[in-house]
Amino acid sequence: MAVYKRGYERYDGPLTSHTTRLLAMPRFAWARLMDQKLVVILLALSMLWPLLCGGFIYLANHLSLLQGFGGNDLGKMVEINGKFFLIFMNTQAVFSVLLAALTGPGLIAPDLANNALPLYFSRPLTRLDYVGARMAVLVGLLSMITWIPGLFLFIMQSSMAGGTWFAANWSLGVAIVGGFLLWIALLSMVALTCSAWVKWRIVAGALVLGFFFILAGVSQMVNSILRVEFGTLINPTRAMYIIWSAMLGVEVPSGPTPWECVSVLAALVVVLAMILERKLRPVEVIS
């Protein structure tokens, strides 16, 4: 029967599980994000560097193809090791910041601007569920351009270089996935907090970019003026670079130790979580 002829009837069938309900939110958000051309273009651009890296890995393992171009020397230049993956991760980190700045603000800011939170929280959802569902959108999106291609490159290299290489470098795979997951967690928290902090999407996007670029500038200023190195700790990008270097077994730059960087970033995530907790209320109470 046509829906307009049917009339309203109360639903009394079985209800879905809590997890299924939660997954509905990222699904709808994903569908809306993929409708935005800019997001799709940036996502496609973010895949270029992994493709190039894939090409490098292929060539590095098929030096015979480069014999006419001085293949052996070139082979030494593109040696696949921790340094190679660190460069790959740094480049993808830039794309991931841009993608988070573009997509993150659209996740919470519109709900706050349109006062939609009471509608979510009058249903069987907690604030933690809501944040988790919103974060899942970013985690999924950022994973597509970070650890998934990273892992793919690692598997590609392992399959081409053979078991010996894998046995000697398996920790690189763990470092790529683990390092990127840490980065995604930090980036998602920054993007969600900015989105919850300001209701205007464009401003929230600028705030996400500003968070990384301004803190990098402030950190440089602190180091230069005070002639210290601990200023690096307030630069999340540099702090993460130090952590990744340690994880990938590459020489760690001078300055704070990786554990100090981990501690500062963990504290930052806690502060961001507290801000989110403060901002995400179904009703605003003015003391």
Place this chain on the structure above:
Amino acid sequence: MPSVIEIDNLKVMLGRREILKGISCRLGISGAGKAIGLLGPNGAGKSTLIQTLLGFHQPISGSARVMGYDCHRQVRQVRSRIGYMPESDSFIGNMTAVSFLRLMGEISGLPREVALEKAHETLFHVGLGEARYRPLGTYSLGMKQMAKLAQAIVHGPELVILDEPTNGLDPQARQRMLKLVREMKEDHGMNVVLCSHLLGDVEQVCDEVVIMKDGLVVHQADLEAERKSNRRFVELEVAGDDSTLAANLAALGADALSEGGGRWRIVMPAQLEISDLWQVMAKLDLPVRKLTHRRDTLEEIFLKAVGHLQRTPGEAKEVVVNGSL
């Protein structure tokens, strides 16, 4: 069967202010399809009470239960049985009405296909069928109110809480909204809590009424029983000497209350007709400036409860005898 809402000495503070100051009441019967009106002047605590029932605020003492579930400790069970229509605009601006309702249905627990079906069904039900593919941001105020109602009932909840549902609606849209609310309880067996400061809305729809003032429940009445008592209230304004009017009306079995300046409020027994009143006026040679009559009692109940009227006419005999407040 448990009550729809059971509140026991509920105290809620927002910031440093105590908004609900120890209220207790039992309202409705679960599954009976009744409507409960929540009345009160602005700042009485109606919205805070609703938000506490939804688990948005934590009580500092006492308890509130919905359908037998504690609103603070069993908030998930409570919320899965409730549909809530907030007072202020609440929607996702760039979503179409169908997508919005589908999302709300799915996070309320409807399977994907059912949620889509119910979204269409509900939008037709509230009169937004033709506009269902338009973004909600382009809707008029009246349409937004209907969309808010639709999202509250899309999953077929046992209890629907409506916070000022007729705000900003023109008379026609208001009547349509009230009709939908009546259908919800009468045809679909939902319990409804209607929070409003418009007596007419509550009167048309509700079976019970709770009147709040300054964070306290000041009155609770069964409107159905009041209606059944079939008392007829008359507002009368006369010119000239009306000192003997109360006694003459008392002789007919009517209770009268003088408000001064020739204005009277009269409660007539069921057997007395308006024509009998005219005969008394003619007998006393009192020119009648105004005579209006109605069958409801809600306005008197409300005014008395909030302290604007000292006594309801017909309630206190001694007031009627001397004919003054």
